[in-house]
Amino acid sequence: MILFLEQALNGWALGSLYALFGIGFGLVFSTLGILNAAHGTYASWAAIVGYYVVERAGLPFPVAVGVGVAAGGLLALAVDQIAFQPLRSRKAGMLGALITSIAFWIILDSLAGFATEQQSLAFPAASFPSGMIDIGPMKVGQLQLIIIAVLIVCTIGIHLLIQKTRLGTAMRAVGWNEVAAALGGVNARMVILLTAFLAGATSGLAGVLAGAATSNVSFTLGEGLMLKGFAAVVVGGYDDVRGTAIAGILLGIIEVFVAQYVSTALRDGFTYSLLLIFLVARPRGLFGSAGFVRA
Amino acid sequence: MIDRNKLAGMGAGLLAATVMFGAGTAGAQPAAGEYVFGFVTETTGPLAAAGVSYHRGAQVAVEEINASKWIGSGVTVKLSEKESGSDAARAVQAMTQFVADRNVLAVTCCILSPVAGAMRPVAANAKIPLVFYGATLPGLPQPPYVSSVVALPGPQEVKMTQLIVDKMKPKSVAYFVNADNEGFQNRFKAAQKVMEGAGVKTAGVVSILSADTDFTAPATQAMGMNPDLIMVWTTQTPAAGIIAALRNRGYAGAITASDVIAPNAVFKKIGEPLAGVPFPIAFAAGVSSSPEAKAFADAFQKKFGELPDTYAAQGYTSVWYMSQGLKSLSGKANREALATALAKVGSIEHNVYGGLPMVAGQADVQKALVVNWSKDGKVVAWEPK
Numbered sequence: 001m002i003l004f005l006e007q008a009l010n011g012w013a014l015g016s017l018y019a020l021f022g023i024g025f026g027l028v029f030s031t032l033g034i035l036n037a038a039h040g041t042y043a044s045w046a047a048i049v050g051y052y053v054v055e056r057a058g059l060p061f062p063v064a065v066g067v068g069v070a071a072g073g074l075l076a077l078a079v080d081q082i083a084f085q086p087l088r089s090r091k092a093g094m095l096g097a098l099i100t101s102i103a104f105w106i107i108l109d110s111l112a113g114f115a116t117e118q119q120s121l122a123f124p125a126a127s128f129p130s131g132m133i134d135i136g137p138m139k140v141g142q143l144q145l146i147i148i149a150v151l152i153v154c155t156i157g158i159h160l161l162i163q164k165t166r167l168g169t170a171m172r173a174v175g176w177n178e179v180a181a182a183l184g185g186v187n188a189r190m191v192i193l194l195t196a197f198l199a200g201a202t203s204g205l206a207g208v209l210a211g212a213a214t215s216n217v218s219f220t221l222g223e224g225l226m227l228k229g230f231a232a233v234v235v236g237g238y239d240d241v242r243g244t245a246i247a248g249i250l251l252g253i254i255e256v257f258v259a260q261y262v263s264t265a266l267r268d269g270f271t272y273s274l275l276l277i278f279l280v281a282r283p284r285g286l287f288g289s290a291g292f293v294r295a
Numbered sequence: 296m297i298d299r300n301k302l303a304g305m306g307a308g309l310l311a312a313t314v315m316f317g318a319g320t321a322g323a324q325p326a327a328g329e330y331v332f333g334f335v336t337e338t339t340g341p342l343a344a345a346g347v348s349y350h351r352g353a354q355v356a357v358e359e360i361n362a363s364k365w366i367g368s369g370v371t372v373k374l375s376e377k378e379s380g381s382d383a384a385r386a387v388q389a390m391t392q393f394v395a396d397r398n399v400l401a402v403t404c405c406i407l408s409p410v411a412g413a414m415r416p417v418a419a420n421a422k423i424p425l426v427f428y429g430a431t432l433p434g435l436p437q438p439p440y441v442s443s444v445v446a447l448p449g450p451q452e453v454k455m456t457q458l459i460v461d462k463m464k465p466k467s468v469a470y471f472v473n474a475d476n477e478g479f480q481n482r483f484k485a486a487q488k489v490m491e492g493a494g495v496k497t498a499g500v501v502s503i504l505s506a507d508t509d510f511t512a513p514a515t516q517a518m519g520m521n522p523d524l525i526m527v528w529t530t531q532t533p534a535a536g537i538i539a540a541l542r543n544r545g546y547a548g549a550i551t552a553s554d555v556i557a558p559n560a561v562f563k564k565i566g567e568p569l570a571g572v573p574f575p576i577a578f579a580a581g582v583s584s585s586p587e588a589k590a591f592a593d594a595f596q597k598k599f600g601e602l603p604d605t606y607a608a609q610g611y612t613s614v615w616y617m618s619q620g621l622k623s624l625s626g627k628a629n630r631e632a633l634a635t636a637l638a639k640v641g642s643i644e645h646n647v648y649g650g651l652p653m654v655a656g657q658a659d660v661q662k663a664l665v666v667n668w669s670k671d672g673k674v675v676a677w678e679p680k
Contacts, residue, residue: 003519010512118343120532122564132545139545214508215539224508256512264502265474
């Protein structure tokens, strides 16, 4: 029973990373209408920048998290303005943006490889909360608890931002129709910039935390998060961060339990079968709007 | 006081001279000139850390061979590098370019066995000598054109496992293994066979995938089996991550691994959790005691500012092996003659392993070491507690 509970918590923490990344990915898709293949690189770069803040500058981990999050956001902003804004102004559509994002994915991945000298790096264990906490008979990692808490805070915060604030209303309006929103008095350009930054920062946060939790800061970090984060968005629903959070956690728990009690070889098969089932049976996901379709 | 680097250089020169005269091949010598060996590098991509080591080892070999005129007067060798990033398609593309360049006499390549497998037919069809410096899947050599200077890891690991049984006397073992890597599956099964043959129970097998990066759950799973020993038979990134996760979760029991945790970069990344974990290895700069090994370690440190790891030794050996074949030729060397000469090599004369027989194009290191990382980041001989 203890093993079951510990693994459930391991899955929850792992899934929280998928969800945190997925929230940023989903924001870009639902608001900007871009299926951004380069999104994983924001997480990789945030982790790399965070690592160098700790390793080279000798600054504490919380500062590394802050700088990494800012780096993820700024990178997303730069990619949006360089890659997607020209396409947006020409009404190039989703396919053009997807192809462009693939090009940026390759470029940013290659640059990340050079930044890490093609190696997998790791935050020094003493630099972040890497100890264990006893909760009854269970042993739980401090960082795992932090990751779980961070997801809860981010999910509630971003949900409230989107649903309860003027900025959120503007984001939803731009997501439905950019021109109509502009005619209604929304500064669409500013909303796009803020959304891109927020999405990059959220995924950057997932990247820094994942880099510390897995002892893997490398150009491959974002790729793993990308696939699972995408699955979380599809299963949870593109336009609701609560769905992404719940779906991400479920994916993490399912992954861990399938590996523990069934077979590691079947683990990813289960995950992607679930994705396929949702795409076929409930394409809007757990919480997605019934009529949500990106043009 | 005599400068340490000069002393190392003199030592290397003396060694080279000893080997040269000891070989007794003063009569045969290829025509003077510069001979080119193609080197398919893997200094980018997922295995770049190891790829850099292979390449650096090869560079040291070239410098030693040319400086000592080991092949003959006026005969030098040179590396021509093309990058593959551990990608089979890029490796084959590099190979076809080497084949087209008639200045390239032989090619050395490949860390991954699937990449090596893709290169093998290209070399055999083009009739160009191909020497593997990293791939370890049995059956890759195909004399006379394809050979491997990498000893198969199985026998070394079986020896270490037997040593573990004798010294640590575990009653139960949990194994980590790559579910998606046939080579490591075989290595795990060989170790399990030794353990079960000695009456050591299998507490359980935890499978992971090569692309995995989070090992918290697998570590929890293995610890839940309450084994006396955990053996890690996985590729490098998972092995390092698994050991770190086990120690971070408070596992204080015994762990063993394979030589994938040998590179300096792995200790630099993971640090103290690796200390005390035994692994078998053919070459370790601080432990290998032959004069050739010491000279190589000194030359490598002088050039790159750090001690060579086992991968550097393999890159180094590959160039010495090709040069040995070249040295045995007379007149203007060509690919076919070099392939024939390499197929006749019974042992690689200049090596850092204290002897390196070649059997049907396959190297066979007989003196495996069992070592571990110390807390301060040195590879030292393993001493069971």
